[in-house]
Amino acid sequence: MSNPQQETPGAIIAVINASEAVSTRLDSLDFDDSVLVYFKNETEFISKWEKQLFDVSCIISEAEVMAPAGISFATILQQKKFPRVPFFIICDHSNENLAVLALRSGVSDIFTRPFDSEALQTRVLFFKKYGHLLPGKVNELRSEKYKTPTVKRIFDLVFSSLALLCLSPVFLIVYIALKLESKGPAFYYSYRVGTGYNVFKFYKFRSMYVNADKRLKDLQHLNQYNAAAKTTESGTANSPLCADCAKAGTKCQFLIYADNNTWCEKQYISSRKKESGSAFFKLKDDPRITKVGKILRNTSIDELPQLWNVFIGDMSIVGNRPLPLYEAEKLTTDKYALRFLAPAGITGLWQVEKRGKGEMSEEERLMLDNTYAQNHSFTSDIKLILKTIPALFQKENV
Template sequence: MNEPILTFKMPLEKRVFDILFSFSVLVVISPLLLLIVALIKLTSKGPVIYKSKRVGSNYQIFDFYKFRSMYTNTAQKLKELAKTNNQYTQGKDNMPNLQQKCKDCLRENTECTRLIYFDDLAICDKVFSLSKKELDKRAFNKISNDPRITPFGNFLRNTSLDELPQLFNVLKGDMSIVGNRPLPLYEAEKLTTDQQALRFMAPAGITGLWQVTKRGKKEMSEEERMELDNTYAQNHSLLFDLKILLKTFPALLQKDNV
């Protein structure tokens, strides 16, 4: 007999709190929201709200709201900049020193695997594979001084004000004030094991356990983040939410976005 599929059901008290809290905050900050809307329209062309597909509790897909912080022609901007700035390209100058590494391999009395030729360099297959991993890892780093972001958008991101439209997600029932961050589709589809999927047995939230735990830590591994998401999924309650919410405000003062 197949085991029943577990699903998350929003507790009534949590949903009531979400509605009252998000509505109250929206009323209080409505002048700020109007000011942000006006400044976005004045500083760049395009819609005020940016929507992206995210995966929340029970793998439900919804439109995730943010204030737009990028120019609308971002692809063209990157193409133009790539011609003059190697920060956005992977040219020969950005390659690891493959020839030197191969000599090191030989110096350690380790036999080189079959030679391959890369940009007129004869290197062993093993060293090339290791160097390629370094390049792949480097590709995931965020671009500094990203030209796609508007000056005002950079301010919105640094202050986390771009997240305010998610209060409307909370009113709609897509998200909760406190929960696990909703994931982009390409990230969610990689979480296939029972241990990884446990995080979806909790509401998607604006803030959460890993965001407030991140404060004071320079880096957090994916394993640590998954463990915190699972901890919240197994222990969420209104009291736990209130504790996380109280820790969120000082966390907003840190340099990195939460």
């Protein structure tokens, strides 16, 4: 592909994941000879760009910095060797550390809502005309990436491949059982942030019915705290967005995916916490969980698909647990960012320290993650595995 840095008449401005409000504002702006073309998500855009090879002068993505359509999207475009074009993010939340992280990932600028439309227009036109005069500036700012040591990667490949091979009958039985009991996919994935803030698909077995969120609304009357339940029903219960995104009036950035079905991950994790004993919502024998799913959760078999993440290199057997997007975007300060300089893993130091010691504060977990990042080695990984074989496939909310 040719270098698109020079302004090209008739080039398009690709707009990704735009809400109606943002689309209306963009349509009112004048981008000279560039035409706005809208795409539902980053996957659709990449697919069409690869096939049609159209001339892209700029990309505008409406997403949080740590969301899949944020810096991860910018990184994927670079990995796929697409022409480097100005990349702008429109989001709700940003800070100095996120801005630096975005710049190092190839993002040209960030605009937080409510944003100045004319400022965005000026910025886009500037980069279209003069972006080619700034070669290499972004690359110079890119930080050194973590590279998995060869011996650790070999161990991960051997361990995960043997485990997948030996456990293949279990995978088949679980797959058939889930399909026979309820409609829907056997696997699902949500996005996680791992080493170097890289975002990847995190796989698990499905343990709930695909319409679990709707069932939660129908079961509110069984909650012993009816007042709280009524508040929920009158609030955002009928909203397709999670509470944070509903306030901002935008699309949910934190989805779980399974074929054509999606759930809000914040709501999903919240329901998991409620199941484990929250005083505000508790159901005995929660009917949203399938019978097979209950067995999978109690035995942690629902975590086994993460072995595939290890096999393809997204994770290691031992490392710091990869975090949901909305948690990772809060950990960009020097105090916490160190944890992302270590490999993402199925089990790690804090899981070993946790066992038998009751609750562990978030601060303690993060400090242990930092400790692992500073001191990990292949020898220490083997010691951790020997100490915590029962915890190897622990649940995320432990």
